[in-house]
Amino acid sequence: MRRLLFICSSLLLIAIACNKDKFQTKPRIEIKSYSSKIVPFNSAFIVNLNCFDKEGDVQDSLIIIKNRQNIRTVATIRDTLRYKFPVFPNNSTTEIQAILDYQSILSAINPPTIPGSNPPMKENDTLILRFAVRDKAGNTSDTIQSEPIIVIR
Helix, strand or coil: CHHHHHHHHHHHHHHHHHCCCCCCCCCEEEEEEECCCEECCCCCEEEEEEEECCCCCCCCEEEEEEEECCCCCCCECCCEEEEECCCCCCCCEEEEEEEECHHHHCCECCCCECCCCCCCCECCEEEEEEEEEECCCCCECCCEECCCEEECC
16 A cells, blocks of 8 residues: 555656746746957947746846956946846747947946056956846846956956
């Protein structure tokens, strides 16, 4: 009798686990690709994200948080960027492309000069970018982060 109960319980558990939906009410995102780990002077940074959402209503906004990793700390500008989505069809899987122009990707207001550089050169920004999306119902995805990105000054 115990053996039969164990087998039935195991089968029920397997059936429930196999039926689990991979899409959730809370959106999920992943980085598909980005243009480069090094952003040349006056160039744009492009990131492609894959977004998964059960209801397919990720139509609110993309949130990008810039976290400057340089050893010398300085005042920063626009650490959090929020972009509204245009209206597009409801899909449970969506690709999002964010294009950040050079002025948007910069972090330090007045970067320090590299010691000993002649002519004097400004220190590059080394950033970790964090991304999240929000859907129409107000659900926010978990935050994912990029590898270090270097913005040439």
